[in-house]
Amino acid sequence: xxxxxxxxxxxxxxxxxxxxxxxxxxxxxxxxxxxxxxxxxxxxxxxxxxxxxxxxxxxxxxxxxxxxxxxxxxxxxxxxxxxxxxxxxxxxxxxxxxxxxxxxxxxxxxxxxxxxxxxxxxxxxxxxxxxxxxxxxxxxxxxxxxxxxxxxxxxxxxxxxxxxxxxxxxxxxxxxxxxxxxxxxxxxxxxxxxxxxxxxxxxxxxxxxxxxxxxxxxxxxxxxxxxxxxxxxxxxxxxxxxxxxxxxxxxxxxxxxxxxxxxxxxxxxxxxxxxxxxxxxxxxxxxxxxxxxxxxxxxxxxxxxxxxxxxxxxxxxxxxxxxxxxxxxxxxxxxxxxxxxxxxxxxxxxxxxxxx
Numbered sequence: 001x002x003x004x005x006x007x008x009x010x011x012x013x014x015x016x017x018x019x020x021x022x023x024x025x026x027x028x029x030x031x032x033x034x035x036x037x038x039x040x041x042x043x044x045x046x047x048x049x050x051x052x053x054x055x056x057x058x059x060x061x062x063x064x065x066x067x068x069x070x071x072x073x074x075x076x077x078x079x080x081x082x083x084x085x086x087x088x089x090x091x092x093x094x095x096x097x098x099x100x101x102x103x104x105x106x107x108x109x110x111x112x113x114x115x116x117x118x119x120x121x122x123x124x125x126x127x128x129x130x131x132x133x134x135x136x137x138x139x140x141x142x143x144x145x146x147x148x149x150x151x152x153x154x155x156x157x158x159x160x161x162x163x164x165x166x167x168x169x170x171x172x173x174x175x176x177x178x179x180x181x182x183x184x185x186x187x188x189x190x191x192x193x194x195x196x197x198x199x200x201x202x203x204x205x206x207x208x209x210x211x212x213x214x215x216x217x218x219x220x221x222x223x224x225x226x227x228x229x230x231x232x233x234x235x236x237x238x239x240x241x242x243x244x245x246x247x248x249x250x251x252x253x254x255x256x257x258x259x260x261x262x263x264x265x266x267x268x269x270x271x272x273x274x275x276x277x278x279x280x281x282x283x284x285x286x287x288x289x290x291x292x293x294x295x296x297x298x299x300x301x302x303x304x305x306x307x308x309x310x311x312x313x314x315x316x317x318x319x320x321x322x323x324x325x326x327x328x329x330x331x332x333x334x335x336x337x338x339x340x341x342x343x344x345x346x347x348x349x350x351x352x353x354x355x356x
Contacts, residue, residue, distance in 0.1 A: 039103040039227075046132035046140055048084050048110065051275040054244040055081065061209055061242065069155070072183060072202045075209040075242050076123045076153050082112040083246060084276050089223065089269040091255075096264055105223050111148055112281055113273075114288065116296075121155035126295075130284040143283045147295065147331075149195070150188040157184035160197045161306050163217040165233050165258045167314040169194050169306065178214075185213055185238065191324035192298050193314060193353075194306060195219065198238060210241040224255075231255045231264050246273040294334040298327060301346050309355035323352040 057078035061071055090104040109129050117124035127148035133141040156179050161169040174184070184199040198213030218234045219225075236253035251269035256262065306312050314323070326348050334340050 037103060038106040044134040045108060045110065046134070046279075048276045049278050050084070050245070051277040052245060055246075055275065058242065058244050061204070062207065064206075068181070068202070068204065071204045071209065072155070073123070075202055075204070075211070076125075076183070077115060077118070078242050079125055079240075079247050079273070080113050080115045081246065081273070081275050082277075082279060082281060083110070083273040085109045085111060085271055085273050087269070087271045089251075089267055091265045091267045094265045096262065099265060101265065102228075107223070109148075110276070110279065112284060116292070117152075123153045125151050125153075126288070127151075128284045128288055130279075130281050132280075143280070145283045145287045146190065147287070147291070147328075148190055150192065152184075152186040152188070154184045154186070156180065156182060157199060159307075160184060160199065161186075161194055161312065163194075163196050163219060163233070164311075165217065167219065169312045171306075171310050171312075174199055183211065185211070185240075187218075189324065191327045192295065192302050193323065194302075194312070208241075210239060213238045231257050233258050245275050248272050290335045291331045294331055294340060297340075297342055297345055298349075301342070301349050305349070305353065305355045311354075311356055313354045315352050315354065318351055323349070326352075 055078055057074050060066075061074050061078065066074070085108060087107045087109070088104070089106075091101040094101060110131055111127050111129040114126050114128065115123065116126045127150065129144075129146045129148045131144045133144075135141055157174055158179065160172050160174055162172045164170045174182075178199065182199045182201050184197060186197040187195045189195050196216045196218035198216040200211055200213040202209060202211045215235060215237050218236060220228065220232070220234060224234075233256050234253045235256055236251050239250040239252075241248045241250070249269075249271040251267075253267045253269065255264045255267065257264065317323070327345075330340055330345070330348070
């Protein structure tokens with residue numbers, strides 16, 4: 001089966017979500033059926049088998065003799081795995097006169113999460129998407145693979161790059177009274193440029209492990225900036241909770257116009273990562289094996305700029321070609337045996353960024 005590299009930056013929703021009668025929590029009073037119908041595509045994915053056996057690390061988290069730091073690390077490491085993911089976002093309230101909520105958003109993916117760095121106080125998790133689609137003739141499509149987002153976790157971090165709007169991140173220090181016992185979470189786009197960073201503490205109960213971050217500014221996700229032009233920044237919090245067979249990522253976001261600090265609406269979001277088995281991930285494994293060294297060099301260039309700059313700004317696409325497209329094409333060239341030098345990577349990133 002031929003491998004296809006999937007670099008479109010969106011997910012499509014299951015066709016079952018297009019049912020007009022689908023219940024949408026929170027807006028039962030709306031008369032307009034279209035506003036209650038979740039938006040997204042109509043593509044159906046390959047049938048998957050859930051792995052209902054508890055994760056080994058979940059069992060280890062129940063060990064009362066572990067220190068909190070050891071449990072923190074186990075919780076982060078337990079997010080590694082092979083998953084079906086459902087993404088659900090819905091506006092819950094509006095704050096301007098006559099505001100009408102937008103359609104809820106639902107999508108799905110199959111992706112695996114891989115630990116790519118594991119040091120005592122630092123863990124990096126790379127998400128790789130591998131998707132199969134049911135076609136009109138009933139056949140299954142060739143696999144599509146994409147390097148997706150990345151999350152880095154650092155214990156008692158001292159510095160953080162805060163999103164300030166207008167594709168700009170500002171170097172800040174975490175207050176000393178806040179960093180003790182905390183973990184920072186840094187979220188990166190598919191091309192390893194920053195998205196947002198926050199910090200918070202893991203809480204562990206006998207059968208419950210969850211992390212909640214501070215409120216952070218963040219650029220609009222693709223599901224919004226491709227359809228919305230009435231606000232320019234999200235301000236939100238993350239909660240990540242470990243379950244016996246996966247994990248759940250919750251968001252509570254405000255949609256804000258930065259010019260006058262007007263909040264248009266609030267939304268809730270939830271992504272459920274459920275472990276699956278008997279799924280063919282090989283094209284994803286192959287892609288990462290062939291490109292991981294290239295992407296490590298990309299990370300090094302970007303992280304060096306972030307760590308040694310007071311501000312970091314991404315420029316608009318050059319000649320209508322976004323940075324992610326250039327970097328993914330270079331990854332393909334690397335796969336094909338072309339020599340990609342570190343200065344080639346840095347030159348491309350310099351063309352799309354400013355830092356001082």
